[in-house]
Amino acid sequence: MKYLRRLMWHIARQLLMILFILSILIVVFYYAMNSANIYVLLKDGMARRAQVITMGDDASALLDYFSPACIERDKILQDVSAGGSVYTNYYSVNGIDHRLSLVSVWCWPWEDIARAVFVEDIPGIDGKLLSYRRQEASQAGLDSLPPAWQKIRYSAVLTRETGRWMIRSLTAEKVLSRDE
Numbered sequence: 001m002k003y004l005r006r007l008m009w010h011i012a013r014q015l016l017m018i019l020f021i022l023s024i025l026i027v028v029f030y031y032a033m034n035s036a037n038i039y040v041l042l043k044d045g046m047a048r049r050a051q052v053i054t055m056g057d058d059a060s061a062l063l064d065y066f067s068p069a070c071i072e073r074d075k076i077l078q079d080v081s082a083g084g085s086v087y088t089n090y091y092s093v094n095g096i097d098h099r100l101s102l103v104s105v106w107c108w109p110w111e112d113i114a115r116a117v118f119v120e121d122i123p124g125i126d127g128k129l130l131s132y133r134r135q136e137a138s139q140a141g142l143d144s145l146p147p148a149w150q151k152i153r154y155s156a157v158l159t160r161e162t163g164r165w166m167i168r169s170l171t172a173e174k175v176l177s178r179d180e
Helices: 002-055 059-064 068-073 075-083 086-090 131-139
Strands: 091-106 113-129 151-161 164-176
Touching (some): 002 091, 002 164, 059 068, 068 164, 086 091, 113 131
Antiparallel strands (some): 091 113, 151 164
16 A cells, blocks of 8 residues: 555656646747747838838838827827828938847736837938939938938837737837947
C-alpha cells in the first residue's frame, strides 16, 4: 500500500508539472501570436496614415486599421481632411520610407485589450515642390524638398473585435530627435 501511494503521488506530480508547462506554453504562444498581429496592424496602419498625410491617399482606407473615434480624435488627419497638409498642398510626394519600431506590447491572451508603445519615423520622403506653388512656398518659408517628418514615440490602445485587432486610441508621448 505504501508503494502504491508513492507511485500515485509521483504520477500526480508528473502530470501536474506537465500541465503547468503546457499552460505556460499555451500562454506564450497566444501572447506571441497577438503581439505579431498587433505589430503588423500598427506597421500597416501607421504607414497608411502617413500616406494619407503625405501623399493624399484616400482616408477611408484607414478604417481597416483605426476605429472611427480614433480617426476623429487625430488632429493631423482632421487638418488634412479640412484643407490638406503641407505635403499635399505644396509638394508632389512619390513615396516615403516608413519605419516603425515596437518598444513594448502587452496583451493577455484572454483579454481583448492591448497596449503598445512604438516609435514612428520617416527618414526619407521622395517628393518635389509643385511648380505652380513655388511663390507661395517661398513666402511660407518652405524648401524645394518636403519637410522632414518628426520622429515620434506613440502609445496605442488596441481592441480585438470579431477576431481582429483595431487601433482604438493613439497618443503621441514624445517627439524624438533623429539620433534617439
